[in-house]
Structures are given as C-alpha cells and as structure tokens.
Amino acid sequence: RKSQNPNLLSNFVFRIYATNLIGSQVSPNYMKIGNSSIDIDSSFVGRNWSWRPYFLEQLYKSMKDTRAEWIISNPYYDISYGILLVTYSKKISEQNVLFVDAQVLEY
Numbered sequence: 001r002k003s004q005n006p007n008l009l010s011n012f013v014f015r016i017y018a019t020n021l022i023g024s025q026v027s028p029n030y031m032k033i034g035n036s037s038i039d040i041d042s043s044f045v046g047r048n049w050s051w052r053p054y055f056l057e058q059l060y061k062s063m064k065d066t067r068a069e070w071i072i073s074n075p076y077y078d079i080s081y082g083i084l085l086v087t088y089s090k091k092i093s094e095q096n097v098l099f100v101d102a103q104v105l106e107y
Contacts, residue, residue, distance in 0.1 A: 014078075014085060015101040018092070021059065023050025026096060049099075058089040058097055075104050 018027040028042040049055050054073035061071055073087040084104040092098045 012102045012105075013100060014081075014083070014103050016099070017044065018096050018098050019049055019055070020095055021097065023048045023055055025049065054087045054089060054099075055097075058091070 014032055016030045017025055019025050025044050025047050027045065028040045029044050031039045031041060033039045050059075054071070057073070058071050070088045070090050073089075075084055075086050077083070078085050078101070085101045086104055088100040088102060090098050
C-alpha cells in the first residue's frame with residue numbers, strides 16, 4: 001500500500017548507505033540534517049560493518065531466499081547521536097546491500 005503522504009518516509013529516515021557483501025561500505029553516508037538538507041559524509045567509505053548483527057541477518061536471509069524483501073533490525077541507540085534507530089536492509093544487486101537507518105519515535 002502506498003502512503004498518501006510522500007513526506008512520511010523523509011520524516012523518519014536518518015541515514016542511507018550501501019555496502020558490498022563482505023560488509024565494506026561502498027557509498028558515503030547520506031544523512032538528513034534538519035527538515036530540508038542532506039549531509040554527504042564519505043569518511044565511512046571502506047569501513048566494514050559485517051560485525052553488526054543486522055548485517056549478518058541480512059546476508060543470511062538474502063542468501064537463503066533470493067527474493068527476500070526488506071529486513072529490519074531490532075531497535076538500537078546510535079552512540080554518536082543518542083537517538084533510537086532501526087535499520088532496514090535489502091540486497092540491491094549481486095554485490096551490494098542498501099541500508100536505511102530510520103528513527104524510532106516510540107518503543
């Protein structure tokens with residue numbers, strides 16, 4: 001079902017980035033700043049996130065079912081920003097996974 005409010009997702013998305021299948025980040029972080037601007041931070045390119053539980057879950061589920069849709073992590077606090085997030089992930093090609101960190105307002 002499509003949302004009638006195209007801004008709904010933008011209200012909750014905090015950060016977007018992509019990794020390869022071994023967990024190395026291949027894109028900058030695209031982070032929402034305020035209501036209308038996006039910060040592009042390339043300092044995370046090359047960092048490896050394979051140790052994070054949601055990464056391993058994404059890899060396992062996408063290998064088990066090649067049609068796997070979005071996978072969602074358990075809520076966690078972002079240490080740098082002190083906000084509650086969940087991470088949505090989806091394999092977007094044979095070599096890359098897209099991660100979308102979304103803010104959780106209530107838990």
